[in-house]
Amino acid sequence: MDIRQLRYFIAIAEEGQITGAARRLRMAQPPLSQQLKQMEEELGVELIERSGKKIALTQAGVTLYKQALNLVHQMEEAISEVKETGEGVRGTLSVGVSALSSYRLPEQIRQFRERYPLITYKVWKGDTQLLSQWLEQRTVEVAIVRLPHSLAHCTTIPLLEETFVLIVPVSSPLSQKDSIHMREIADHPLIMPSTPGLGIYELLVKEFGRLGVTPHVICECPDLSLIVSMVGAGVAAAIVPRSAWETQGNANISRLEITGTSITSSSAIVWQTERHLSKAARHFIEMFAPIPEQ
Amino acid sequence: MDIRQLRYFIAIAEEGQITGAARRLRMAQPPLSQQLKQMEEELGVELIERSGKKIALTQAGVTLYKQALNLVHQMEEAISEVKETGEGVRGTLSVGVSALSSYRLPEQIRQFRERYPLITYKVWKGDTQLLSQWLEQRTVEVAIVRLPHSLAHCTTIPLLEETFVLIVPVSSPLSQKDSIHMREIADHPLIMPSTPGLGIYELLVKEFGRLGVTPHVICECPDLSLIVSMVGAGVAAAIVPRSAWETQGNANISRLEITGTSITSSSAIVWQTERHLSKAARHFIEMFAPIPEQ
DNA sequence: TGCCTTTCATATGTAAAACGTATGATACGG
DNA sequence: CCGTATCATACGTTTTACATATGAAAGGCA
Known part of the structure; x- marks a missing residue:
């Protein structure tokens, strides 16, 4: 049983006939009948009542129809959420800030939220040693620090002086x-x-x-x-x-x-040069300055 | 994107590596890599970070993992609900009763509920003419009436005299x-x-x-x-x-x-001979008497 | 450092599954 | 009673998921 079959069944249930459902699905009628039969065998349940020309959903059919609607919808929701996360319009952004830069962060986040309202945040505050450790362990993806700093293997983009x-x-x-x-x-x-x-x-x-x-x-x-x-x-x-x-x-x-x-x-935004940046982090950085090519 | 691929991804996410996930799924590693790649292409998103030997989920990967867990679970719930409905342990039973039999129905339903607690009921009360019409239109699946009756095309099982x-x-x-x-x-x-x-x-x-x-x-x-x-x-x-x-x-x-x-x-339980009986109705009838072969 | 092991990726062949076409059976409407 | 519409069956084709074989690259250990 997979999502494709659920879509088929939804079409059958809503069209009230297999032929019409096949038209709607832009496929031939026999494979659709076949898939329906296969579902019934897998579930061990009759899904439609065959009395000649017309078909009617059995109780199990009605149940499956409702569930299928729900599942297909959820699947679409899930896919779009994953896509959004991948594009960086949704997700969690972990930021480390030095104590001397932290007071600017709220405004930066407020600004970023206007453009990407679905992003959530984890903010860590600590000294350079801790920040370095966090960047290394990927506890934070990016850090905002005061220049000059002493972080190794990092790309630094200075913000406004x-x-x-x-x-x-x-x-x-x-x-x-x-x-x-x-x-x-x-x-x-x-x-x-x-x-x-x-x-x-x-x-x-x-x-x-x-x-x-x-x-x-x-x-x-x-x-x-x-x-x-x-x-x-x-x-x-x-x-x-x-x-x-x-x-x-x-x-x-x-x-x-x-x-x-x-x-x-000046403050600067810093991240580990050789490691992967999430789209969310990338967008966050790009709000302040273009990211140099590796 | 289908449920099978979601299961694959769950295995990959939980095992932390493709080879191990393939072992767990009892399949070879290359097709699993292939499926993963296919999902990433379909979603247009990187799901895992490949840095040599080890893999780590990207944010999109984490999102997909959570969603996948949810969806797979829901799918299983849906399937078992449909099966239960098909087996008549869940569903809705529509019963028609004549006025002269209605006073016994509560006890009958109480008894039936002990065995099939997930069934819900729709009870209709009316005279023979209405009952006949309801049986014909499938408003009710079964009816409980006083014998003798004058219902056509029906199978009758007498209850206790x-x-x-x-x-x-x-x-x-x-x-x-x-x-x-x-x-x-x-x-x-x-x-x-x-x-x-x-x-x-x-x-x-x-x-x-x-x-x-x-x-x-x-x-x-x-x-x-x-x-x-x-x-x-x-x-x-x-x-x-x-x-x-x-x-x-x-x-x-x-x-x-x-x-x-x-x-x-005696009361009798009655249903239209030639038409389909839901499993729920069948069980309800069988609580009182065995159903004769057609 | 160099070798071995482990892991992921690629290439190619095979088996299964989904799909389409052709056709038959059956029921409904004129 | 015949024509039409619908579902079921049979069979061939295409697609796709999977297995095997092999290459590349990274981590572990002496």
Whole structure:
């Protein structure tokens, strides 16, 4: 018993005759009679009542008809779901994010969902070491990290570059200003974003060095929302990517533009070069940038 | 795409390799690879990731696996349901009853349900003319009537014979007695069961005639429960089959054995001889008596 | 590293199954 | 009563699923 035979039976049941059903199925009548007979033998049940010219469904026939409708429908549903999954319009996307990139993910997912509303997500958050492990084990297919990173065997596509801003508590005298020179920042206690393996901390320290000053770092923290909380609580000021301010900022915090420097940071989307990318992941990446040929 | 291929894919997914799946399916490995390839082409989707020796399901593969499990299960359910219907352990049984037999039907159905709990019922109640029409149109498959009847082209199996009893209101002086002679009944006003086409009325009248008396019939009624109600209300006495008293009797009614006669009545189960009987109907009939060969 | 084993893919032949054509049997309608 | 329509049977053809033989490539082990 297979789906083809179920389709045959549906046609027979709905046409009320074998000849008509055969016409509808664009096939000859004898093989259809033959298939019907075969089904009856396989099931050990009469499916139609043969009284001369006309046929009528037996009870078993009615049962089979209902079931067949259902099964054929389900089969079609299944096929289209598999196709959609293959095309990446449905499926599960596993994304790893570093702590310093995670705050942008919700917006990225929101945007992606507009185009591919059937995709579901698994989001993992961890430091570079964990991300590397997850990429290796295929726990995640893609990761979003801060550049520069130290992930091996990966293709990296940088996302939008962004400048840094200084966020300060509104209680601070600095909150009266609109901007501040990089060199001047070194005079104030600072909280710095820092995650093992991520280069932002080194990048900033090197830039301070180029300007001949040493920052007064009172706290390193890998979690941006925690940094923002600390600033909001009046602990100190912090240098953070502009988008971090835009998404996490609140009334307790003021933002100062940083002058006298041109350092930027960018997130990047990363995946293992040699391994297979699901269509969903491919689409996700392509939302930001074209994927280079292997 | 058919069920067979779904089974193949389930084996591949669960074994994690094609060779092992082929072993489990008791077939050679190449045709299985071939079928898998064919499915992928039909769906336009990669189902497994080939990285050398090992295989892993793609997202589309996972989707298909889940769907396949579901579909194969549903197919098996459907097949067994159809088989059960064909064997008459499931299905719908349409029964017609004459008014004079209907009061026994609940017990018959209760009994039948013990053996075939999956059967559902459609019960129709009407006079002989209607029953005949219903049998003809296949509105009902079988009918239960009082003998003798006048149904054409039907096979009749008599059920248990039963004698008649006289039921009287407890307010009647007759209720003091245990039995009464048939001839004596003619002295009292009577309600008689009577349905067009059913022979009970004629049977009883003829019996009175044989004894040289004429009954004093003040009411003819085709509905037994109505007769019982009337007796209970003190309208008159009534001659009814014994089982009618047993099932419908109540505290307002006394029963008297009838002596001086040996007339009996029996219900019978009836169906159209030349037409197909569903297995459910066949089993229902066989609960009471073996079905004669055609 | 090199060899062996395991696994998947390809090629080709064979057996089975589905299908089409031709034809016969039977019932319904004019 | 005959013509037409429908289902069943018989037989040949095509398609397709399967088996065998063999090649390619990757992982395991010395």
